[in-house]
Amino acid sequence: MPPGLDPAAGDLKQARATRKRLQLFSMASVSMRMVLHLAAQRRKCNRDRTNNNNEGGANANAPAPLQITDFGAGSGHLGLILAWAGAVALGDGAVAVTLLDRKGFGCDQSERRVADAGLAGSVAVVEMDALEYASPVDLGVSLHSCGVLTDIAHHTCLEQRAAFVLCPCCYGQLNDMAYAGRVARPRSDGWRSAGVDREQCLLIASGADFSPQPSKDGKRAVWDFGDDSNYMLAKRAMQAIDGDRLAAARERGYATLQRSLHPVTCSPKNNLIIGAPIPR
Numbered sequence: 001m002p003p004g005l006d007p008a009a010g011d012l013k014q015a016r017a018t019r020k021r022l023q024l025f026s027m028a029s030v031s032m033r034m035v036l037h038l039a040a041q042r043r044k045c046n047r048d049r050t051n052n053n054n055e056g057g058a059n060a061n062a063p064a065p066l067q068i069t070d071f072g073a074g075s076g077h078l079g080l081i082l083a084w085a086g087a088v089a090l091g092d093g094a095v096a097v098t099l100l101d102r103k104g105f106g107c108d109q110s111e112r113r114v115a116d117a118g119l120a121g122s123v124a125v126v127e128m129d130a131l132e133y134a135s136p137v138d139l140g141v142s143l144h145s146c147g148v149l150t151d152i153a154h155h156t157c158l159e160q161r162a163a164f165v166l167c168p169c170c171y172g173q174l175n176d177m178a179y180a181g182r183v184a185r186p187r188s189d190g191w192r193s194a195g196v197d198r199e200q201c202l203l204i205a206s207g208a209d210f211s212p213q214p215s216k217d218g219k220r221a222v223w224d225f226g227d228d229s230n231y232m233l234a235k236r237a238m239q240a241i242d243g244d245r246l247a248a249a250r251e252r253g254y255a256t257l258q259r260s261l262h263p264v265t266c267s268p269k270n271n272l273i274i275g276a277p278i279p280r
């Protein structure tokens, strides 16, 4: 991998860089499996279409690039790795990655990193609120998409029948009033018809944010939180909120999985939601 794509190459302290590496390794492994699955599906479609139409020509077996959008990309860690790994696994031009963020600072950093890694041909940086994003997506990814950003990414993917691999964070921000009328809650008909309302969802979400606690001497945070009962409660709350998100996807014809970053102690916000549309 180009050295600039390793978070340890930046100015992060060593322990933080190690945790970021682990988070990215989990996200990139799952996302790349999805990329390979989508690429195989697309090749098959392309072959079938070619056979049915009896098309010839040089482009008959050259599918368009898979469009991957990294929602809330920050300085582009995840999307850049996928652009590089996609080209290694499938060849140049097989994937096109968009790094989307509403903050100019992150976008400026992304642009520098894209250029340094020599990935300008396959990566675009877009500064925009995810709500306004309307470009085609085959796979939506996010690492630590805060609050409703996860729902916006998820909704965009469902609308476009795109696959998704999302790691939500900041569940407490789901009550962000700026988006209250735009993001309905609960997300699924199943939860709604069971009588769960928005206030109950927000109450569950308010228990989902756990932060590593200070050590006894107060000098550092304790990252070995896997057995902490407060973390376990928060994990249940994350799983419930994400369960509603995945139920909404299944209602729209998706196969879904709920997993965790590995090891879970690489981040207290370690829930992972994965979905792929079932071909009709």
Ligand SMILES: C[S@@+](CC[C@H](N)C(=O)[O-])C[C@H]1O[C@@H](n2cnc3c(N)ncnc32)[C@H](O)[C@@H]1O
Pocket (backbone or CB within 6 Å): 071, 072, 073, 074, 075, 076, 077, 100, 101, 102, 103, 106, 128, 129, 130, 131, 142, 143, 144, 145, 146, 149, 152, 169
């Ligand atoms: C916790 S950071 C994660 C950054 C990056 N994915 C990473 O793992 O390093 C969340 C990012 O999402 C962006 N963000 C939050 N809400 C957004 C929205 N509605 N539209 C676009 N970007 C958003 C923030 O600006 C921020 O850069």
